[in-house]
Amino acid sequence: MSFVVQDIAKTFGGQKVLESVSLSVEKGEFVALLGPSGSGKTTLLNIIAGLTQPDGGRLEIDGEDITRLPSGARRFGMVFQSYALFRHMTVADNIAFGLRVLPRAQRPGRAARAEKVKALLELVEMPELGNRYPAQLSGGQRQRVAMARALAIDPRLLLLDEPFSALDAKVRQSLRSSVRSLQKKVGVSAILVTHDQAEAWALADRVAVMNRGRIEQFDTPEMLRGAPATSFVADFLGIDMLER
Amino acid sequence: MSLRQRLLIGLAVLFALIAIVAPVAAILTRAFGDGLGAWWSAIVEPETLHAIWLTVLTALIVLPINIVFGIAAAWAIARFRFPGRRALLILIEIPFAVSPVIAGLCFLLIYGAYGPVGAPLMNEGIQLMFNLTGIVLVSLFVTCPFVMREVLPVLQVTGEDEEKAALTLGANGWQIFRHVTLPNILWALVHGAILATARAMGEFGAVSVVSGAVRGQTMTLPLQVELLYNDYNTTGAFAAATVLTALALVTLMLRSAIAAVHPEAGGRT
Ligand SMILES: Nc1ncnc2c1ncn2[C@@H]1O[C@H](COP(=O)(O)OP(=O)(O)O)[C@@H](O)[C@H]1O
Ligand SMILES: [Mg+2]
Numbered sequence: 001m002s003f004v005v006q007d008i009a010k011t012f013g014g015q016k017v018l019e020s021v022s023l024s025v026e027k028g029e030f031v032a033l034l035g036p037s038g039s040g041k042t043t044l045l046n047i048i049a050g051l052t053q054p055d056g057g058r059l060e061i062d063g064e065d066i067t068r069l070p071s072g073a074r075r076f077g078m079v080f081q082s083y084a085l086f087r088h089m090t091v092a093d094n095i096a097f098g099l100r101v102l103p104r105a106q107r108p109g110r111a112a113r114a115e116k117v118k119a120l121l122e123l124v125e126m127p128e129l130g131n132r133y134p135a136q137l138s139g140g141q142r143q144r145v146a147m148a149r150a151l152a153i154d155p156r157l158l159l160l161d162e163p164f165s166a167l168d169a170k171v172r173q174s175l176r177s178s179v180r181s182l183q184k185k186v187g188v189s190a191i192l193v194t195h196d197q198a199e200a201w202a203l204a205d206r207v208a209v210m211n212r213g214r215i216e217q218f219d220t221p222e223m224l225r226g227a228p229a230t231s232f233v234a235d236f237l238g239i240d241m242l243e244r
Numbered sequence: 245m246s247l248r249q250r251l252l253i254g255l256a257v258l259f260a261l262i263a264i265v266a267p268v269a270a271i272l273t274r275a276f277g278d279g280l281g282a283w284w285s286a287i288v289e290p291e292t293l294h295a296i297w298l299t300v301l302t303a304l305i306v307l308p309i310n311i312v313f314g315i316a317a318a319w320a321i322a323r324f325r326f327p328g329r330r331a332l333l334i335l336i337e338i339p340f341a342v343s344p345v346i347a348g349l350c351f352l353l354i355y356g357a358y359g360p361v362g363a364p365l366m367n368e369g370i371q372l373m374f375n376l377t378g379i380v381l382v383s384l385f386v387t388c389p390f391v392m393r394e395v396l397p398v399l400q401v402t403g404e405d406e407e408k409a410a411l412t413l414g415a416n417g418w419q420i421f422r423h424v425t426l427p428n429i430l431w432a433l434v435h436g437a438i439l440a441t442a443r444a445m446g447e448f449g450a451v452s453v454v455s456g457a458v459r460g461q462t463m464t465l466p467l468q469v470e471l472l473y474n475d476y477n478t479t480g481a482f483a484a485a486t487v488l489t490a491l492a493l494v495t496l497m498l499r500s501a502i503a504a505v506h507p508e509a510g511g512r513t
Contacts, residue, residue: 078409088427101419101423153414
């Protein structure tokens with residue numbers, strides 16, 4: 001699996017929100033989109049997920065052009081900032097949703113679905129909570145249910161939009177490492193949106209620093225800190241260019 | 245409790261007594277004044293029975309149309325930015341702002357036998373006014389805002405992310421509506437449908453203009469009540485009114501039951 005974003009552009013009511021954004025994700029790689037609020041990170045993630053149509057550019061997965069492919073056909077698992085759990089469904093039904101809505105020919109049977117839900121609940125370390133409703137869970141538990149629901153469709157790519165921003169600092173720390181180990185265990189490529197550089201350093205193999213709808217630099221954390229390409233990157237990462 | 249508070253509460257109670265309790269009590273005493281037997285024979289008068297049937301039939305036809313239209317309009321307004329969106333928001337409030345009698349007259353002017361729409365249809369042998377079709381049309385007009393007004397605020401504050409999540413998980417439009425949107429709006433929807441139905445059954449002004457008031461044929465319950473009263477058939481008029489009152493009370497109880505179980509759906513009026 002390799003995923004390529006090529007020259008993506010998007011305008012909202014005359015305002016250029018994304019300008020010629022390019023990016024690539026290798027198999028099993030964890031990429032972070034890092035930038036200040038309003039820099040276009042969520043818009044880019046929504047375009048990748050198929051929830052927003054780009055004005056120009058191209059999305060490619062293993063050489064297949066998916067720019068116009070409907071969201072549901074992409075098989076990208078997405079974790080929303082608000083988690084967006086289905087409040088009227090139990091945790092188990094939330095996780096099984098992506099399997100339940102498959103066309104009849106591809107849909108696993110009831111027993112197979114229950115099996116899969118059980119495995120996923122164990123994977124996110126909440127095996128006894130399948131019958132709870134989202135309102136009965138803590139913030140950290142909700143986030144893990146959202147992860148399990150996204151993983152249930154065997155996604156080709158995992159998309160995470162500020163998945164830790166609704167959590168308090170302590171939970172955030174522990175969930176960070178569990179998200180990274182989950183992603184490694186499943187072997188799925190992932191794109192994380194964040195405005196918190198500590199999060200990017202802790203999780204990502206490569207980080208794309210975004211500013212006003214452009215990617216200023218796309219590199220490993222070491223390279224970003226050692227050789228910031230623009231003054232914006234240096235400023236944003238808090239590196240004093242003159243001292244170096 | 246201060247004197248001022250007592251005074252306010254006293255005023256509110258007094259108002260409720262004068263405006264609500266006294267009229268209902270009057271209806272009941274007049275209707276049952278000549279005994280239960282007289283009340284019953286007034287109800288089973290063929291003309292009154294027909295009026296009850298016509299009223300219920302109208303409500304049953306109007307209800308599903310209201311539900312479909314209300315959800316569609318609310319969803320479009322809550323989820324999309326399209327040209328004419330603001331106009332639709334204002335347009336949909338018109339039935340609340342226009343006097344029902346005026347609305348009825350407008351329908352008569354346009355869809356009546358000499359109207360721009362009614363005349364050509366009349367030549368084809370299709371009559372729109374002075375029959376069930378006319379009654380249903382104006383009832384739709386006066387009730388169409390209710391469902392949308394209840395559902396829209398719920399849709400605006402909840403569910404957009406859930407719908408997007410369902411989309412990324414591969415659900416189609418119907419599956420999203422059935423499993424995600426509908427459960428979220430269900431109680432607001434029921435609430436709006438109850439309000440619309442109560443209004444449809446109680447509407448007098450608009451219906452009286454387009455029904456043509458054909459005895460035993462196009463008289464809905466509110467029209468029948470007036471007819472009987474003008475005929476000096478007081479017992480008949482008030483007996484028919486008890487049916488309307490009972491329908492209103494059922495509506496009220498359904499509403500409070502929903503508000504008790506799902507406070508987020510009711511409350512606003
Ligand atoms: N649906 C939309 N309509 C109009 N403007 C939008 C829309 N979505 C995002 N924007 C604008 O695009 C810019 C980037 O937003 P976003 O992608 O959410 O940034 P980030 O996630 O980096 O904070 C912001 O200025 C925002 O106001
Ligand atoms: Mg964002």
